[in-house]
Amino acid sequence: MSKENQLIFEKSREGKKGCSLPEDELSTMEIETLIPEKHLRQKEPELPEVSEVEVVRHFTALSHKNYGVDSGFYPLGSCTMKYNPKVNEDAAQYSGFSETHPHQPQKMVQGNLKLLYELEQKLVEITGMGRFSLQPAAGAQGELAGLMIIKKDLKNRGVSDQKTEIIVPDSAHGTNPASATMVGFEVREVESNERGLVDIGQLKELVGEKTAGIMLTNPNTLGLFEEDILKIAEIIHQAGGLLYYDGANLNPIMGKVRPGDMGFDIIHLNLHKTFSTPHGGGGPGSGPVGVTEELARYLPLPLVEKNEQRYVLDNDRPDSIGKVRSFYGNFGILIRAYSYLLAAGAEGLEQAAEDAVLNANYLKEKLKTEYDLPFDRICKHEFVLSGSRQKEQGVSTADIAKRLLDFHIHPPTMYFPLIVDEAIMVEPTETESKETLDHFVEVMNQISREAQTNPQKAQNAPHNMVVGRLDETEAARSPKLRWHPEQ
Amino acid sequence: MMPYLPHTEQDRNDILAEIGINSVSELYSDIPEEILLEDKLKLNDSLSELDIKKKMKELSDQNHDLTEYISFLGAGVYDHYIPSVVNHIISRSEFYTAYTPYQAEISQGYLQAIFEFQTMISELTGLQVANASVYDGASAAAEAALMSTSINRNRKQIVVSRSVNPESRKVIKTYCQAADLELVEVPLCDGKTNKQELADVVDEGTAGVIIQNPNFFGLLEDLSELSRPIKKAGAVFITAADPVALGLLEAPGNLGADIVVGEGQSLGNPQNFGGPHFGFFAVAEQYMRRLPGRVIGETEDKSGNRGFVMTLQTREQHIRRARATSNICSNQALNALAATVYLSLLGKKGLQTVAELSTKKAHYTAQKIEKLTDFKMTFSGPFFKEFAVSTKKDKTELNDYLHENNYLGGFDLQKEYPELQNSILLAVTEKRTIEEIEKLVSLLEAVK
Numbered sequence: 050m051s052k053e054n055q056l057i058f059e060k061s062r063e064g065k066k067g068c069s070l071p072e073d074e075l076s077t078m079e080i081e082t083l084i085p086e087k088h089l090r091q092k093e094p095e096l097p098e099v100s101e102v103e104v105v106r107h108f109t110a111l112s113h114k115n116y117g118v119d120s121g122f123y124p125l126g127s128c129t130m131k132y133n134p135k136v137n138e139d140a141a142q143y144s145g146f147s148e149t150h151p152h153q154p155q156k157m158v159q160g161n162l163k164l165l166y167e168l169e170q171k172l173v174e175i176t177g178m179g180r181f182s183l184q185p186a187a188g189a190q191g192e193l194a195g196l197m198i199i200k201k202d203l204k205n206r207g208v209s210d211q212k213t214e215i216i217v218p219d220s221a222h223g224t225n226p227a228s229a230t231m232v233g234f235e236v237r238e239v240e241s242n243e244r245g246l247v248d249i250g251q252l253k254e255l256v257g258e259k260t261a262g263i264m265l266t267n268p269n270t271l272g273l274f275e276e277d278i279l280k281i282a283e284i285i286h287q288a289g290g291l292l293y294y295d296g297a298n299l300n301p302i303m304g305k306v307r308p309g310d311m312g313f314d315i316i317h318l319n320l321h322k323t324f325s326t327p328h329g330g331g332g333p334g335s336g337p338v339g340v341t342e343e344l345a346r347y348l349p350l351p352l353v354e355k356n357e358q359r360y361v362l363d364n365d366r367p368d369s370i371g372k373v374r375s376f377y378g379n380f381g382i383l384i385r386a387y388s389y390l391l392a393a394g395a396e397g398l399e400q401a402a403e404d405a406v407l408n409a410n411y412l413k414e415k416l417k418t419e420y421d422l423p424f425d426r427i428c429k430h431e432f433v434l435s436g437s438r439q440k441e442q443g444v445s446t447a448d449i450a451k452r453l454l455d456f457h458i459h460p461p462t463m464y465f466p467l468i469v470d471e472a473i474m475v476e477p478t479e480t481e482s483k484e485t486l487d488h489f490v491e492v493m494n495q496i497s498r499e500a501q502t503n504p505q506k507a508q509n510a511p512h513n514m515v516v517g518r519l520d521e522t523e524a525a526r527s528p529k530l531r532w533h534p535e536q
Numbered sequence: 537m538m539p540y541l542p543h544t545e546q547d548r549n550d551i552l553a554e555i556g557i558n559s560v561s562e563l564y565s566d567i568p569e570e571i572l573l574e575d576k577l578k579l580n581d582s583l584s585e586l587d588i589k590k591k592m593k594e595l596s597d598q599n600h601d602l603t604e605y606i607s608f609l610g611a612g613v614y615d616h617y618i619p620s621v622v623n624h625i626i627s628r629s630e631f632y633t634a635y636t637p638y639q640a641e642i643s644q645g646y647l648q649a650i651f652e653f654q655t656m657i658s659e660l661t662g663l664q665v666a667n668a669s670v671y672d673g674a675s676a677a678a679e680a681a682l683m684s685t686s687i688n689r690n691r692k693q694i695v696v697s698r699s700v701n702p703e704s705r706k707v708i709k710t711y712c713q714a715a716d717l718e719l720v721e722v723p724l725c726d727g728k729t730n731k732q733e734l735a736d737v738v739d740e741g742t743a744g745v746i747i748q749n750p751n752f753f754g755l756l757e758d759l760s761e762l763s764r765p766i767k768k769a770g771a772v773f774i775t776a777a778d779p780v781a782l783g784l785l786e787a788p789g790n791l792g793a794d795i796v797v798g799e800g801q802s803l804g805n806p807q808n809f810g811g812p813h814f815g816f817f818a819v820a821e822q823y824m825r826r827l828p829g830r831v832i833g834e835t836e837d838k839s840g841n842r843g844f845v846m847t848l849q850t851r852e853q854h855i856r857r858a859r860a861t862s863n864i865c866s867n868q869a870l871n872a873l874a875a876t877v878y879l880s881l882l883g884k885k886g887l888q889t890v891a892e893l894s895t896k897k898a899h900y901t902a903q904k905i906e907k908l909t910d911f912k913m914t915f916s917g918p919f920f921k922e923f924a925v926s927t928k929k930d931k932t933e934l935n936d937y938l939h940e941n942n943y944l945g946g947f948d949l950q951k952e953y954p955e956l957q958n959s960i961l962l963a964v965t966e967k968r969t970i971e972e973i974e975k976l977v978s979l980l981e982a983v984k
Contacts, residue, residue: 190675
């Protein structure tokens, strides 16, 4: 193994340490007299022994083998990889925020509570919902909380035994059906029609006494606005069901149209998508769950209230579903979203939405000559190409993705949504310049041309990464999920 | 206008022309007119960066933070020292502005770091397989409860000890209710899980049992002994652990635990008013394909170079959809990275030292407080870095008096345990000095 690829454990040498700890002022006290031996560890954990500078170099080297929005274009569809403003990072690190304990008396953390209160109000205004809980740690957890709210409402209405089905479009994010199952619902899938929208005829057939609700993303994962949303809302509501809004795609409609006005009863947002908080490499995110006034009593505990000049935590909410996460959610992320909203204001949000839509439509128009575009109409923040033409030439969508890496561009979302063959889902976001978009078009078109002349180029990509294409099948077949010391 | 939008008006017009339309409103023509917003959203005006900083500073200054106070508050979130290196590494934007490593070849840095993280969690817990982390300790315990019902199909009961952190128990309760599981709480006996009651309640209907060690009161539970009735009933033994304690205490995997979860905040993450933190999640090898969440595995490229990928993905929602093991599709990567850097810096000796210093200082504090006339230890068993004391003094006055003297007292146990109305829970980490401890004791004595 070459040195630069070593794991931190392989750099370990006995006796080294990477930080200094305070002197033991109680050296005469012996651990064995405090804790009975049967509780004590028999064998030391194999943690590495490395010096401080080696730790810094190790992780700095790893950072060089990684790629973020700050590194370059990241058009990962449905993930809204927009720029993460640096002032938000600074604010989140103010010790007044970061060095507060969740069990501190409320009078000591009025600034935190005020931030939570005001952020909730802003989200209410942006979405047209009644109230929000900021507790869920991620979009998927917001979804889970939302479905728990549906279940609780059905129970309170005395119809939980008959209303057992959640309808989900075939273009939905995989989390939708997975969340519904966790809460005990059966999932019914409604197909998309030839325009890429929910098939109203089929929806009517699916909806009935058993319908607990529908989960929709609007615009949907094809980047298309569900034009019949009011009709859908009417059908579901008439059947006594609720409408759930997956907020993954809120970015292009901020300031234009609100889920609350479309008829949605429950919503989750992804602050790490729409409100510019960093994705962290897969987390921490934040997935606030919002509801109409009527459903507010079910929201997770606690909510923040303002009484006269003080902010207080309200735990006295007997109909609440309870807690889905400890304390008040990913507070550090909430700070960043709040700070972003200060920068944006109403006009900034609307401009962000418009630019996101402009950029997506621009790329769509520019790319549809070389690539198939199954749904050729106005899109919102993203669109889905099909790589099936290239596939016929021997270059799969996966190959295209790997070839993009050679150009130091993060690939779009591939093979999703499932209803498009060889799907390539492109979401440029509003924070990309025309120059960046034009460069992406050039590269994508070059890859397509290469597919005809030299398909091996993409098939063998990537060519200049720290590793070549990795064998995922073997990784799953004989899993090696940790390092083992050499015996 | 915020500076994060690179287009000039000219750019926008050029793009419109290329698309072949005249105005942006045409791009919104697919939205029914009756729901299009007529007015602007009622939000603040756009602030400059300078004004944002002022406003955020103002807000944060309305808090009393722990740089001004000497803290003896824990109850699940702890004031351990975080070496400077940690924040420098996690502030590298190649890490924090990345997303889930879907494209492995361009994400080797994070994938390797999380592979190292999984190894460390496996070492600490004594179980073979750890995932890439989950939201927090509480939801980790809840996910473990759900996982036990997938191991023990047709069993619908989850048993949890009352000595498990109340925040975790609340989350477990929420998840169990949603999944139509019966949740049974085992009462306390001198602050620990009542062994007899546990043995009585666990039977062939029990899917999983959750025990925390050290428990919420800092007391050490006898995991080996507790595991007997659990194993006998064929239930899954889930333990929640403090990862710092695992530098000193026996790995739960060696004491019968099938799943070990826990709150990872103590490992290099600021208290942050409760989040973001992370939950860790480790299981015995035979359960690996039932794990919730992301898992990173080692593999090779065609030339035989070692590399890392997300693996075992057929468990997950984007492939299995309604039949996934969980809906989790992320991890708390950045917090797990902080923990990996922290553990790399401390190493095996350092983590043990942190655990030992905390233990000794906690015991020193307890010994001093016990000597005060109006205080006594609430429980009698051995403890780690946290302990409950009962007092005849008024708790509110006591805590107020501490605040006035820039000390942050313990957690009022009555809030979560009505039967412990005179008790507070004090946490002592390696950061506290003997001088601070003695001052605390004198303040406790002085308060009326």
